[in-house]
Amino acid sequence: MSAFLSMTRTLCVLLVAPVLGAAAPGAPPRLEEVVEDTFSGVERVVAVGDVHGDVEALKEVLRLAGLIDAKDQWTGGKTHLVQTGDIADRGARTREAFELMMRLEREALAAGGRVHLLLGNHEVMNMRGDLRYVTPEELASFAGLEATPDAPGAPKGLEGHRAAYGLEGRYGRWLRSHPAVVRIDGTLFLHGGLHPEVPAKTLGALNRWTRQDLFPDAAPGGGTDAKGPLWFRGYAQEEEALWSQGLDAVLERFGARRMVMGHTPTKDGRIGVRFGGRAVLIDTGLSTYYGRHLAALEIRGDRLTALYPDGRVSLLTPGVKQGAGKPAAGKAASGR
Template sequence: MPSPAPRPGLLVLMVPLMLAATPPSLPSRAKQDAPDTFSGVERVVAVGDVHGDVDALKAVLKLAGLIDARGRWSGGKTHLVQTGDIPDRGDQTREAYELLMRLEKEALAAGGRVHALLGNHEVMNMLGDLRYATPGELASFADLASGPTEGGLAGHRTAYGPQGRYGRWLRTHAAAVRINDTLFVHGGIAPEVPAKTLAELNQWVRQDLTEGQPPGGAKSAEGPLWFRGYALGDEGTQAALDTVLARFGARRMVMGHTTEREGKIRTRWGGKAVFIDTGLSTGYGHHLAALELRSGRLTALYPEGRVELPVSPP
């Protein structure tokens, strides 16, 4: 979860300039990816950063009633949103990918959905930045190397490449989705992003993952995978958030990326901003938590019980 330092105080000042910008178009491949807007969803569950701990991921999905004792989808028509940062800092990244890839299919067959969003660590791995990859994590990719003696590093490079098992899968995924009246994103959507729609925003992020494209939003400090302004900014940042919510037709934004050191889900501004990276993985304290959105209510799900979160009237 490394990040360039946020500059929340500049947000409101930059809005007029950046709203006029439009992102360059991408190849038709990006336009054929999964939809980014969903409505009429009765129940949504959101889970934050996993960081290579598949056991913690399974535990929180069981807590939310989304998988059964065998690890199979039991959530029916629920939409699960995992807000990115599946890899790094733990050895079970590959197992976590495989679990979510399987659950995508099982949920869809049951009328539900699994949305595994891009986080900054997914992008770092796709672009070869392995500062936070553990030796055990790299070793787990060894069988994907093209030669028998190339080992985990070569296997990792193959796995995350454009045609690799995980790289191909990740490159079709969104950086942000809207479900009902809620935006879900890894870091946060700043007013500066050169996009007026989610489709444009997701295309802007994919530019950095597509050969031959100009620089995009996956590596930008103000991009949706890195931005921490709403988590760390002062109270004046609410004006910037209101601008973004209005632009994308949403009531609130749910974010991971910035770890809540107390291990609890946090809200700001009457539930307009919700922060769900509670330190799920063992390396961050194993604080199991999921956010449930249902019938206009926000509920934090913990092993010790359910806690209703404050929501201002619309």
């Protein structure tokens, strides 16, 4: 029986791996492809915010959460890891972070868990050729991936970067196979926030609208829209009274009890809770660029816990009312 189960699990990995690792050769990704966005019956979820090229900080926080070992191998078992986007930019080691996440997707799946990499505004910016926040060191790390050499006088790695993020490039193919928003049991995970006026009534439609900006000849979509799930900051930055009803409406529309977001760094480098626990802010400034404030969010049912190097802190406990939180603050930049 154990041999049969092992063989069955291996077969499942082989069948699902092409969806999770779109870097494999074959037909280019298509907008019409359905990406998984809804999961249920998950005992433990760990969510990690913006990485911004700091692969060592990412590894450290994954070890803190018990998801990888000293050799960076998956040890999380059936845990679902959610990374809410913005692995790219501001740091030099984006490629290493991508490669780590690509491998952990496969290892987690084989162990009965999952890794959910979500699109952030910086991934979309890179796929669309907006390089405002790509450091020279990060750009140079893409050298060697190009089909044609860099033009004389051009920054090193420019053509390799363009090829890697392209529709058929190693990272472009992979990223285009991922959603912007997932729901795991009663929690929505995304990069920025969901404005009440987003033109979608289902997660499938929402993710398609967001991914439209990543495919040629598609209509403008939510990947660049200020009200889209990669950019909106209202729940993180503005007074709760302005957005409480809108947040409730969005959560009801998409069948969730709370929303977990990155994108807007918290003022104190700690995970923030707002709107009585209906909004959780997990961009603590993980990367060295933002101060290297290591943190992860753990969800077990309705029990939310912040994981820090100095210990665990209960954020939400079933039956205990959560008070209102203050708006988050941090380095504000148009592309953040």
